[in-house]
Amino acid sequence: MKRFWKEVGVESREDGWQVTLDGRAIKTQGGNAQILPTRPVADLLAAEFAAQGEKIDPRSFVFRDMADFAIDMVRVDRAAHIDKLLSYAETDTLCYRADPDEPLFKRQQDVWEPIVAACESAHGMRMERASGIIYRKQSDETVSAIRSRLESEDDFTLAALVTLASLATSLVVALAVLEDGTDTDALFAAANLEEDWQAELWGQDHEAELARNAKLEAFRQAAKFADAVRG
Secondary structure, X not given: OEOOOOXXXXXXXXXXXXXXXXXXXOEOOOXXXXXXXXXXXXHHHHXXXXXXXXXXXXXXXXXXXXXXXXXXXXXXXXXXXXXHHHHHHHOOXXXXXXXXXXXXXXXXXXXXXXXXXXXXXXXXXXOOOEXXXXXXOOOHHHHHHHHHHXXXXXXXXHHHHHHHHHHHOOHHHHHHXXXXXXXXXXXXXXHXXXXXXXXXXHOOOXXXXXXXXHHHHHHHHHHHHHHHHOO
C-alpha cells in the first residue's frame, strides 16, 4: 500500500491523545477510536507513521499494534488477559532451576534469585521454586497477590506485559520491567539465561543468534511502550 498522508500530528483530547494524518484522527484496526493515555505513547505512534516511505511497511507499526491490542482486545476482556498473564506466573521460568549439583544452578541462583526476591518483596508474597521440570503450584495467596497487582494496571500496561511475559516466559521478569531504573537488556538476558548457557557450552549458530536479537528488540520495544504509558 502506498502512503496516503503528508502530515502526521498529535492532538490533545479530553480523554487522552490522538494521532492524526492530515488532520484526521486515526482509528484502531478494530475500528475503535484510538485514544492514547499519554503524550509519549502518542509520540511513539506518530513517529511510526512519519517514518513511512512511499510504500507502507505494516511490520514497522509495532507501537500502533500494541496500542490497538490494548483498545480492541484487552479492554474488551481484561479478565482473560489477566488470566493469561497469571499462567506465566504459574510456570515462571525463573522458578524452575537445575539440580543443585549442576553448574547451571549456581548461575540461576546468582541471576534469578534477586529478581524473584524483589518481586516477592514488592507484592508481599512467596514464589515456589523447583529443581527440574516437575510442576509446582503457586499458592492461592501468591496468585491472589499477583492478580491484584495486574488488576490495578491500565489496559495499555497490560498489553505491554502480555508481550513482555510471552517473550520472557516469565511474569516475574515482565513485572520487573515496570520498576524504576530497570535494565531492560539485563532482564532479557536473565530470561534467556539457559539458552545463553547452552550457547556458551556448544556455540551458537547464526539463525539462533538472529532469533535472539529479534526477541531482544521486541522486548525492548514492549518495555519502551510500557515506559511511555507511565508518561
